[in-house]
Amino acid sequence: MEMLTLLCLFSTYLLASSINIEENAGQFFSSGHTNNWAVLVCTSRFWFNYRHVANTLSVYRSVKRLGIPDSHIVLMLADDMACNHRNPKPATVFSHKNMELNVYGDDVEVDYRGYEVTVENFLRVLTGRLPPSTPRSKRLLSDDRSNILIYLTGHGGNGFLKFQDSEEISNVELADAFEQMWQKRRYNELLFIIDTCQGASMYERFYSPNLMALASSQVGEDSLSHQPDLAIGVHLMDRYTFYLLEFLEDIHPASKTNMNDLFKVCPKSHCVSTPGHRTDLFLRDPGSVLVTDFFGSVRKVELTMETINLTGHIKQWEESTSLRTGRARGIVA
């Protein structure tokens, strides 16, 4: 009698778990993108802007850890901090005082560096209008099923972002670049994160669909840096990206955290400035968008029940090659 009840319980448990698998599989295919790209830009030059390079490298590190390969990341660093002669520990960029985490690492590929990081090059990368001799690693080869993450950091103001202390990009130009990308079908969904002073002004003018934006401070507020390191002598990171990095370190490729958690990353008590976000142009509900949709590179696998007979094709190929070599041998002999 007990065996029978045990049997019934066991069978119901199996049924329930199989339904759960179906649900998980269904969720897997809900986002609609097939590949991920990231464009990470640091726009500041000079040693005292060490923290902007550390910001960009920490996002680079998280994005690589969650699966996006170097070939799908365009990393632009306006100055070299790791091998700068003022760096007391060469080939390292630290994100935390006491030098706990070296975000530069051993396996880093910087695509645009030094004087190459200009407004023109940035817009050309976004819109894809590059000279024909540009190598692949410097191109954003996205298509209409790509989810792109764009991260900008540096010094900014109300409606502009400063590039290398000599030129600016305005929010109107950025919005127009995204509209070009939309019209050329260069993205499926785009997440734009900016960590500068008055960062919210940069996403005010967006008008293309499927854009979600986050900024570290509102118009009229400054984004502050986190903490200095006395050995290195400069501030190591900005507050917003510091807490963003902490949040991302807990994410793994199978994690189910969604965008609503990302919006809460740096409350005013930690950040001093008020982070903002914009989701009105985004078609899906932010609560159903996973963080790994943009920061990770989750490959979709489609299972099929069909069988494909390959042996016929192999025989054809065999015959064609034997004919070719036979003919060649005939000529030689």
Added chain:
Amino acid sequence: MAARRRLVSALLVFLCASSVFSGAESQEATLTGGHRAAAVDDPPTDTERAEQAAEQPAVEERRWEATEVEEATPDEAAGEKQDTSAPGTAAPSSAPQPKDDFQEELVVRPLHSGDIYASFQFRTLWETDFTRENKVSHYRLFPKSLGQVISKFSVRELHISFTQGYWRTMQWGQPFLPSPPGAELWVWFQDSVTDVDGTWKELTNVLSGIFCASLNFIDSTNTVQPSASFKPLGIGNEATDHRFLRYATLPREIVCTENLTPWKKLLPCGSKAGLAVLLKSEKLFHSSFHSQAVHIRPVCEDRQCKTTSWELRQTLNVVFDLYTSGQGKREWSLFKMFSRTLTEACPLASSSKIYIDVTDNPQGEQFELSPATALLSQAVVLGDRRTFSVYDLTQQITFGSVRSLNLLIRWKSTEGDMLRPLLHAERYVAGYGLQTGEIHTLMYNNHPYRSFPVLLLDSVPWYLRLYIHTLTVTSKGKDNKPSYIHYQPSKDRLRPHLLEMLVQLPPNSVTEVTVQFERALLKWTEYTPDPNHGFYVGSSVISSLVPSIVAMDTNSTLKRPLFSSFFPCKEESSFFVRIYTEPLLVNLPTPDFSMPYNVICLTCTVVAVGYGSLYNLLTRSFQIEEPSPGLAKRIANIIRKMRGVPPL
């Protein structure tokens, strides 16, 4: 009761099995279905398939030993039919695999100042022809990215180096492979290239993607065509048309982990095995000098040059400082230098060796080397016969019982002289102000009685306008006329100055080359974002055949260590040396880019001076005023006013 229980447990097991294996079942069904379909399709060839299956392992065995396949196939006429029917084995029987070979070595040379110099060389030799029409498609040891670059851009020789720091010849001696600070790229193209400038531009862009460097800044304003200084280092050293040569330097280019990572990925074993595990960026970049380079050239396999092969050399030179890396203690080990020890050689390498220079230590009185090794080797390098202790990493015995090799060099005494380098050069800018200046290049010949000629190559950017009529070459106070001068003047914003001279250096002397220049004012868009840092002028290149102390070996095809076989040697009494001077940093007249401050000052001044004077002119009126009375009178007036009497 027991039977019922048995039935229930059987049901349970069946349920489990059905639910857990439901997914796999369908897969298995497809596989078996496929097999059955295949069997149905060709039953008559069953016997053939059995034959194929039998001789498949035999054919695969043959593929491993490529050389035997070449000899076997012409003889085996009977086996031909079977070869053609077996899938995928048609390739090795009709075209033999080209032979390729990989060697790695590390040379450690203790320097007289207490620093230590380590030079890695990785060489891949491949007997293939990149220039034939049938594209090379199967790469084994040779990296595919570089092979495609060679064939697409019809490159005959390619030399690229990235350097951080400046090589101090007087303290460290001559390097095995010289390189200038920054990035340097020089390329010889094949004779078949029609548009060399266009190909050069595309090549620099492709290389900037491969090495993660901003080599795309190489354009016509910093590219020159040297006529005599950069002869090919491979085959074809004699008759060459310098129209197919391009040379460019970027003195500002930094080298960091992002350049080391793709460089390491070009090695066959990557950074996983062999000597490349020592290449850790945190130690390599915390050094006085770091240089990594890639050299590609065609070489002869034998004395008569019947077969040629492509040689790829990847070199990395690093000098560790006694105080920053060595903590002041004169004791060096592999672990102290690289924070790693060696555990195995690269399995793909035919030879993997470490050479320690013990020439100054014949009886072990200066330093002690452990673990001890019985292998000694002598090589003639840089005009001197040096003795080396050799560690062969392909022998398991080198690693000892702890399975890891950590070489330790401990100093006992600090005496000993350094061999003074015969050729040495310096360069600096003289003058004051931002209008004019003078470039001085000094070349030292330290040989006591021999004089020898040197080729000096100077490439100066267009914004330093050289006055060539002020060029003077003096040795020992007297005028020294160069026997060959090639000068190409610059064109603003198009090409730089090129000056090549062949100067004979008298023995034991200093030769000074001076030329005056004027600084140009650039257009405001041409300034870099940090113009107050200054503008760089690339290093001068001094190439020379220096008399050697011992006879050099002129047979290039003998088996020699890699570090002694880089530069070709044509005669026994001299060896080739190339040294680079310091790059120059000059300030150009820079406008003040702090616009808001200037605008506010100017506007306020204009407003104050202009508007203020106009307002005064219009509204000022003049009145006559009486002089004020003395103090006594004023007091008297006050008393009178109090009394009600009119004042004085």
